[in-house]
Amino acid sequence: MPFTLRGDDVCQATPPTPLPNLYWVAFSPAVAKLIDLEIGNDGLPKDPEWLEVLGGNQLNVGAHRFSNPISTAYSGHQFGTWAGQLGDGRAILLGDINHLELQLKGAGRTHYSRMGDGRAVLRSSIREFLCSEAMHALGIPTSRALSVVGSKQAVRRETMETAAVCSRIAPSFIRIGHFEHFASLQNIVRLKELADLLISEFYPECVSTQDPYLNLFKEISARNAKLVAQWQSVGFCHGVLNSDNISALGLTIDYGPFGFLDHFEIDHICNHSDHGGRYAYHRQPQIMHWNMACLASAMLPLLELEHSAEESQDLLRSALEEFPLIYAKEWQQAFRLKLGLQSEQDGDIELIERLLQAMHDSKVDFTNFFRNLSNLKKESKLTEILQRDEFVDREHIDQWFADYINRLQSETKSDDDRKKLMDAVNPKYILRNHLAQAAIEKAQQDDFSEVDVLFRILSKPFDEQLALHHYSKPPPLDLQRVAVSCSS
Template structure:
């Protein structure tokens, strides 16, 4: 069942606002399968009423009745500053099917829209659809995207654009901001209901702990620590890591001004609106840890039900210390795997960090370089490695390759087996901004073929996909600095 804390300002009935003349822009048969939608030979739902439902134009399809759609309130910190009450300003939760909640983003105003129009535009909806499914294919926990439905309805942003509705699914869209909302309003009864709901549905292991709420905090923190390590490993920048955008299940949610690294710049900022670089690539782990401190503060009243205030604060402070340890362990595991290393050695961290620094200094393409490492064999000479020519400091990178090959020689696994393993963790294809922009520009001219092509490629990011190699190339010079902002 979806988030069900009805009866106060936290959860309000919300009817979607219809859009005129909806049409399919993108559709994910894989997600449709999860919620038991029958698909026709054209790859779209057999029941045409799904188009109207996912546009927000009707609430019934076949035997499925979404008669009680809702939107929820949450609060949070934005760019490190308390923003007070926020909420689902343009997201409406239809209900759930097969234990997956279905949410429409851009389906009209809600009680929490504030000054917004409740709509989303085609541009941002396509980006969210493609990235949600790309992240899933990369093996990273994420909300999923079912479809994008478009309309010619005009929407004003910086310029006039057209409307779209992105339907997305997740086991739950509960976020840190829901905890912060109840804590800030001192509604401890609702705060407890929220925590109990999460424990019952998603964290049953917490029930056997004598301190279930402390155990819940640790579990949420650990999931998000591992999540951000996975982001770092594929070069993903979220862009808006406000506390209200952090999932209580450790999922990647709220795709806005995100971006994948092209050239490796450790301080890369993907969000044009983030002028201070708070959410830069290298700061994501630190900011996620900060968001867990926001969660700890919000959950403090729950621990105080069984402990003194001083003891509760001490328990949470100690629990906060787990985050960097969990993150570091996951990060080290992932980057060892990216280098094809199965044995653990203490000097591996130095090997990884020296490589990343060299890549940063020379602005090396992140995805393509790691993908190419699988071709190196234990008997390869550094002077024969073509990638060395891309580095500014040739002597430094030759020294690194010498150390790397020596390290490979200490591994038992064969070159062929290592190559196969590395090519399962180092993708060939990512959602580069220039590819998304090309698909968007065609879609704005009613040509959705590039969205479909890109979706299919990104659904299999580790495969070679002969004939589509151009989609793995770095962006041309004129498209290297595409600006992406919070506008959507």
Template sequence: MAFTLSGDDVCQTTLPTPVPDPYWVAFSPSSAKLAGIPLDENEWPTDKAWLEVLSGNQLNAGGHHFSNPIATAYSGHQFGVWAGQLGDGRAILLGDIAGQELQLKGAGKTRFSRMGDGRAVLRSSIREFLCSEAMHALGIPTTRALSIIGSDLPVRRETMETAAVCARLAPSFIRVGHFEHFASLQNHARLKELADSLIQAHYPECLQAENPYLDLFKKICERNAKLVAQWQAVGFCHGVLNSDNISVLGLTIDYGPFGFLDHFQIDHICNHSDQGGRYAYHRQPQIMHWNMACLASAMIPLVELGCDEKEAQDQLRKALEEFPIIYAHTWQSLFRKKLGFTVEEDGDITLIERLLQAMHDSKVDFTSFFRRLGELKIDALINQISLRNDFVDRDAIEQWFSEYLARLKREGSNDLSRQISMNQVNPKYVLRNHLAQEAIELAQKKDFSEVAKLLNILSRPFDEQLEHEAYALAPPPNIDSIEVSCSS
């Protein structure tokens, strides 16, 4: 559903600004098939005009004419502080294609660019492209990435870099910030119009509820509670969970200073700009809950349409209280699966939390530990479990393994079936920062082969891929501290 609201208070027709001499950097055949774009035998678009469209240089390709590209206004809280009006400062929505919205990120200035140049750079575009597709392959709701188009157009960030345009797909790019925008202006007519269009296109079941807007809020909360639990389960840190970066469809959106955990730290901060640690790994559920509270405040005028103000506030508050319950249930279920449990026991959560504390204390690699845990045999001798060597406190982890094996025996766990099921939820490959950085450095020399290779590996994160074993390893100590910031 393309953004259906019109008027200068909502959006503005915005033509992309062309880039000189565009060239392909990366392309996702999977996303192209989602968008219904025909591909040749090498899985590139059959219509060469897509290069020009996805770079922002023209509006026609493959029988599609994107006649009304727009940038939208939204507002929001950034790092917990009300930032006022924001908007699509470097994103331009071309229109619909096969039920998806097609958006160009880095295609030039818009009315909402403020002091920015409306451009994206190659570095950040590669990170977003690869992580979008990696998250999709992990089964985590996300916007998709269709392509990266490069240009030698210079763009200044901390240093002089080159321009790139990343094409993104989503059923909708509507954010919590869109609701906050109209609520802050007390424009209740626009607020209702926004909610009605969202319900019609994406939450039609809400129409059957006694209060459709309250039901809409509940469903948005539920999706985002489950989403953040999935992030925690794969060790993903978003890095900048401002309310304007939160999708009302429960999608992971706006990849910037993200990072997957390497050596586990419960309080890991992936964003160098986040000096207070507001968006640290262990705070992500709390912050997502806070963002849902921002949405609740924005939706009070809508819920009031079915009751009085006090009742509306009480109902939204009660609905908001369901967020941590849904999150905890989802988190517990996901971590039980990561440990290979098929039934629930009362002591499971304590067992999980003790393991995570031990991993934190010893900075154990998050992804590889859980993957290797699936290889453990139920009759293993404790002093022969090689995973013990990852931990500093040997006595404590041996006690944990003893209790873990006893727990598996109580439910009659089978080694082979358990490993198969654990390997379906514990990925072997994630987009580690050092892998992305290596691909970026080659791409800056016009060698895009590593981007394509990573796309291929990360599209099958649960497969063994023995020929790519090195891509599953934790980073060497000398490159373990790559810093990413909001400009990433």
């Protein structure tokens, strides 16, 4: 969908800044198909000029004319504090193909870069490329990554690194921060235009309702409640859930210091800049709810077009209270399925919570535990369950396994059928930080083979891929604490 809002208060013309000597680092043929980009036998675009376009060096390729690249303004709360006007500091929207927005991240300074250089580095670009495609394969709503294009131009972050541009697509990159921006300017006309645009393009079911703007809020909130439940179910930590990083379409966007859990720590912090743990794993649902409160506040003037101020506040407050209910329902269902429980029974939530507490206490590998749990049989004896050895408190986990086996016996599915269902929701492969780091280090030596291997593995996260089994192993002790920063 083209970003149709125009004017200095919302966007600025932003031509990309060229980089010298571009080269391919990574490319996704699957994403290329979404925009009808013709691929050659080497898995890269047939037209070599796409390298220059996706690296930000030119705007035309074949029949495509990206004549009006822009960056957009938004505002938001960062780490719980109002930060005022922000914007696309290193993202440039080239244009629209097949109703999908094509963005370049790292293609140079924009009007909203503030003190930044508008560049991204190879390290962060590879991480975003791999994770956005991995999340899609996991069935989690996300922006998609088309490519990473590299250059040897130096970029200073914590150390000197080299530049890269990650191209990404989504139906829209509209954020909660766009609503907050117009609300902070008290520009009700623009706020209404933004809401009407979303309803028209993405939430048409709201048009025929009695209160379209209230229902738009409910739909955005519901999508993000479901999204964060999905994150929790695969052990994904976003790392920077500022309100300006939250999609109005319920997509995972803005991959920065993200991380998947290795050993389970319910209070795991993946961003070394998050000193207070605001965005720790267990706080993600609460913070997403908080961000929806920011959206409600920004949308309040829209409801006041039809209702009194007091009634508008009551309606939004009531709608906001639906978030934890939707989240709880989605989270419970996700973890039931992870345990192979098709029916809902009293005691299920306690069973799940007891397990997670035991996993936290013993720092059990999150992904592998759930994946291997599908091998357990309804008639298994405790002494046959090898996973008991992963827990420190043997008496406690033995009681849990006994209760779990008893619960399984009330299910109608056979062991084989249950295993198939569990293996379809419990991935074998995730983007572990130590694997991403190994691929990055090779790429920094101009060897992109490991990026390609990880890309192929993560595109089929639920398949056994026996020859690649070692990629499913947890990190060695010396790599369990790979720190990641926001800097890209």
